[in-house]
Amino acid sequence: MRGFLPFLAHRLFRALVALWLVSTVVFVVMRLSGDPVPLLLPPDAPTSEILRVRRDLGLDQPLPVQYGVFLGNILRGDFGRSIHFREPALHVVTGYLGATLELGLTAFVLATLIAVPIGLLSAMKRNSAIDHAAMGLALIGQSAPTFFLGILFILLLALKADLFPTSGRGDWRNLVLPALTLGAFTMASIARLTRSAVLEVLGADYIRTARAKGVTEAWVVAKHTLKNAAIPIVTITGLQFGTLLGGAVVTETVFSWPGIGRLAVQSIYNRDYPVVQCTVFLAALMFIVINFAVDLLYGVLDPRIRAH
Amino acid sequence: MELTRRDVLKGAAALGAAGAVSGALARSAHAQTTQKKELATAQGGDISKFDPHFSTSSNDIRVSFNIFDNLTSRHPDGKLYPGLATEWKLDGQTTWRFKLRQGVKYHNGDPFTSADAKWSLERTYDANVKTMVATVFTTIDHIEAPDPATLVIHTKKPDPLFPARLAFYGGQIVPKKYTESAGADGFNAKPVGTGPVRFVSWVKDDKLVLDANGDYWGGKPDFDRMIVRSIPETAPRIAALLKGEVDVITQLPPDQGEKLSANASTKVQGALYAGLYVLAVNSKRPPLDNPLVKQALSLSIDREAIVKELWRGRGIVPSGPIAKGDNHFDASLPPLAFNPKEARERLKKAGYKGEEVFIETTVAYVSQDKAMSEAIAAMWKDVGVNVKVEVIEYSVRAQKNREKSFKGVFWSDPTSTLGDPDGMMWRLLGPGGPQDYWREAKFDELGNAARFSVDEKFRGECYRDMTKIFLENLPWLPVIQPYEDYGVQKYVEWTPNPNQQFEIRKFNFKFRRA
Numbered sequence: 001m002r003g004f005l006p007f008l009a010h011r012l013f014r015a016l017v018a019l020w021l022v023s024t025v026v027f028v029v030m031r032l033s034g035d036p037v038p039l040l041l042p043p044d045a046p047t048s049e050i051l052r053v054r055r056d057l058g059l060d061q062p063l064p065v066q067y068g069v070f071l072g073n074i075l076r077g078d079f080g081r082s083i084h085f086r087e088p089a090l091h092v093v094t095g096y097l098g099a100t101l102e103l104g105l106t107a108f109v110l111a112t113l114i115a116v117p118i119g120l121l122s123a124m125k126r127n128s129a130i131d132h133a134a135m136g137l138a139l140i141g142q143s144a145p146t147f148f149l150g151i152l153f154i155l156l157l158a159l160k161a162d163l164f165p166t167s168g169r170g171d172w173r174n175l176v177l178p179a180l181t182l183g184a185f186t187m188a189s190i191a192r193l194t195r196s197a198v199l200e201v202l203g204a205d206y207i208r209t210a211r212a213k214g215v216t217e218a219w220v221v222a223k224h225t226l227k228n229a230a231i232p233i234v235t236i237t238g239l240q241f242g243t244l245l246g247g248a249v250v251t252e253t254v255f256s257w258p259g260i261g262r263l264a265v266q267s268i269y270n271r272d273y274p275v276v277q278c279t280v281f282l283a284a285l286m287f288i289v290i291n292f293a294v295d296l297l298y299g300v301l302d303p304r305i306r307a308h
Numbered sequence: 309m310e311l312t313r314r315d316v317l318k319g320a321a322a323l324g325a326a327g328a329v330s331g332a333l334a335r336s337a338h339a340q341t342t343q344k345k346e347l348a349t350a351q352g353g354d355i356s357k358f359d360p361h362f363s364t365s366s367n368d369i370r371v372s373f374n375i376f377d378n379l380t381s382r383h384p385d386g387k388l389y390p391g392l393a394t395e396w397k398l399d400g401q402t403t404w405r406f407k408l409r410q411g412v413k414y415h416n417g418d419p420f421t422s423a424d425a426k427w428s429l430e431r432t433y434d435a436n437v438k439t440m441v442a443t444v445f446t447t448i449d450h451i452e453a454p455d456p457a458t459l460v461i462h463t464k465k466p467d468p469l470f471p472a473r474l475a476f477y478g479g480q481i482v483p484k485k486y487t488e489s490a491g492a493d494g495f496n497a498k499p500v501g502t503g504p505v506r507f508v509s510w511v512k513d514d515k516l517v518l519d520a521n522g523d524y525w526g527g528k529p530d531f532d533r534m535i536v537r538s539i540p541e542t543a544p545r546i547a548a549l550l551k552g553e554v555d556v557i558t559q560l561p562p563d564q565g566e567k568l569s570a571n572a573s574t575k576v577q578g579a580l581y582a583g584l585y586v587l588a589v590n591s592k593r594p595p596l597d598n599p600l601v602k603q604a605l606s607l608s609i610d611r612e613a614i615v616k617e618l619w620r621g622r623g624i625v626p627s628g629p630i631a632k633g634d635n636h637f638d639a640s641l642p643p644l645a646f647n648p649k650e651a652r653e654r655l656k657k658a659g660y661k662g663e664e665v666f667i668e669t670t671v672a673y674v675s676q677d678k679a680m681s682e683a684i685a686a687m688w689k690d691v692g693v694n695v696k697v698e699v700i701e702y703s704v705r706a707q708k709n710r711e712k713s714f715k716g717v718f719w720s721d722p723t724s725t726l727g728d729p730d731g732m733m734w735r736l737l738g739p740g741g742p743q744d745y746w747r748e749a750k751f752d753e754l755g756n757a758a759r760f761s762v763d764e765k766f767r768g769e770c771y772r773d774m775t776k777i778f779l780e781n782l783p784w785l786p787v788i789q790p791y792e793d794y795g796v797q798k799y800v801e802w803t804p805n806p807n808q809q810f811e812i813r814k815f816n817f818k819f820r821r822a
Contacts, residue, residue, distance in 0.1 A: 038706040151543050159547045166547040169514050256539040258513035
């Protein structure tokens with residue numbers, strides 16, 4: 001593992017810079033978007049009242065001062081108090097995080113478990129009816145808007161077929177439709193990529209050699225194909241997690257799922273700067289950590305990468 | 309007992325079959341009645357605050373008016389009834405005496421007394437507490453609580469609408485002892501009131517659980533438990549009702565009503581909104597500073613068509629600035645006229661030369677706002693107005709509202725907070741009010757006189773004259789007084805309240821039982 005520590009340090013440094021950039025961009029964009037105070041008060045609130053609330057929230061300070069305070073506080077893990085909920089922003093966001101992780105991970109596992117075998121099957125039965133059907137479905141999954149899919153699932157599977165609840169969080173049955181909706185795009189992407197990665201490997205010399213020496217087809221797939229096709233699949237899977245976090249915004253709204261995606265949208269409308277900043281920061285952190293983990297996983301999957 | 313895998317599977321199959329059968333039965337044969345003990349409702353947004361003095365949003369009001377009681381109460385029929393005060397009278401011009409209900413207990417067992425009422429009202433305008441309802445009781449000079457059952461409130465000037473003020477937001481009575489000991493955050497996290505439901509638990513953006521207050525002075529509500537869910541999107545909210553997951557849904561768009569009416573087990577119920585949907589006018593911006601131009605704009609709006617086509621008939625055409633159902637609404641006034649020919653004449657008379665008229669519309673700030681803007685823009689184009697529609701976001705609207713920087717006309721849904729023109733037209737259009745874009749000395753004189761008079765006949769004359777001045781100058785272009793519709797299961801007997809309160813007290817809510 002020579003060179004691993006510098007590699008780790010380099011990646012960590014890049015992660016920190018990314019986090020700093022993300023926080024700064026959110027800080028600036030939220031300030032550009034307008035003043036939260038008129039949204040908090042009744043429309044007939046007098047100016048004195050508005051000035052009073054602005055002062056209480058520290059919004060009367062010059063922007064550079066607000067930015068300095070903001071960065072200093074983040075370093076201490078303090079994202080400020082939510083303007084809307086009037087409690088620490090971190091506390092608000094972590095309260096929603098569990099629901100998003102539950103939904104995101106289920107969608108992720110569901111997508112991977114369904115997509116990899118489908119991709120594999122498509123590649124093995126290339127140009128067959130199964131292949132065409134699977135890839136057709138994948139195309140729909142990739143191109144149908146999340147909002148549309150969600151409503152479609154609610155109307156067909158919840159209302160008409162009476163299989164699942166229409167919305168809300170509860171037991172596993174509540175999880176199925178939002179997870180399918182959220183996972184649809186990811187599922188389709190992974191299935192298509194798995195198919196092409198496997199096809200590429202299937203054409204390789206060592207597969208021909210394996211078959212020539214009489215190895216069974218199942219063994220060829222399990223031992224020689226999947227492992228070699230894994231690197232691109234793992235890469236896209238890591239990247240897709242970001243898509244899942246983004247997709248959560250729409251899915252959580254459609255299914256009234258109490259997660260950070262829905263919180264983020266509402267907080268943007270409410271101009272709740274601290275909550276938006278904290279949500280984006282944590283989402284960026286998760287994305288960075290997962291891709292960091294993917295990088296490390298490469299080393300496990302392919303010893304040649306570890307050597308570099 | 310030992311369970312085998314087979315037992316579990318058998319059990320599951322039996323449960324599934326039973327569920328399916330009972331589900332089907334519940335939907336077909338018993339759609340009109342229920343055995344439910346739990347009321348489930350879904351609204352378009354979640355609660356933001358439980359402390360009633362820290363919010364005026366409708367999603368919060370639906371809940372806070374049920375956890376808490378006010379001294380007076382406005383029922384769905386629009387009239388004022390006793391609440392925690394059983395009677396009240398005006399002594400002289402500025403002294404209101406309230407007799408308070410005895411034997412009432414808060415959800416934590418503490419007794420309700422006049423000290424709570426005094427403290428609670430004073431809390432709303434206490435500069436240290438920094439409430440969001442600090443402007444509601446500005447007419448109060450001081451409050452006395454001579455004995456536990458009596459409250460005496462002195463106003464600075466005569467305030468004929470004082471009992472009405474007590475019925476709306478800011479007027480919810482919070483417990484002095486508990487609120488002081490729990491602190492603002494503690495009270496907001498675990499609210500305690502005297503109302504028909506008590507707080508149990510809340511998971512943000514998921515659900516709120518409330519239990520019926522068995523000791524409620526107005527009788528225990530007709531359920532044991534109430535669940536309030538927030539389902540922001542319309543389609544899933546309607547699906548939840550159709551599937552029977554919830555009993556009542558709020559914010560039903562007019563174009564969805566037919567679907568619910570056609571369904572065997574659901575119905576639509578609406579209350580004529582206590583207020584109007586208007587295009588408020590920045591009358592300082594030419595050409596809107598010319599009353600003739602505004603008259604032409606008003607005359608060229610085909611309000612009948614808007615009500616019929618865009619609202620599927622779920623609304624009425626206003627006759628002026630006073631909402632139907634309010635004090636001093638003049639039923640003899642005709643609905644606002646549609647006369648494109650006359651509109652063209654007035655534009656000509658005004659010397660209108662094609663100056664731009666902006667409609668700054670929001671999307672879903674009020675129901676149908678964008679669709680109505682497009683329709684009205686087309687109507688204005690027909691009479692030769694150079695109209696531009698611009699879409700602005702909700703919070704941009706809030707900002708422009710505060711800065712009074714609208715470029716032309718914009719949507720507003722003035723709510724009649726007191727069931728009286730004082731709490732609507734005068735609150736919003738009066739000098740220094742949030743929509744103060746136009747002044748006329750006579751209008752102001754009448755508005756002030758009506759505000760501080762306890763002579764209802766005189767007040768009625770003032771508002772009649774103000775309406776005349778209004779119709780000439782049109783600081784608002786009233787468009788519609790809509791119905792606010794709810795989707796309701798047929799086994800629910802309930803009347804919606806015009807002012808967005810969600811009245812579930814025993815006198816107004818019942819499950820029809822078999």
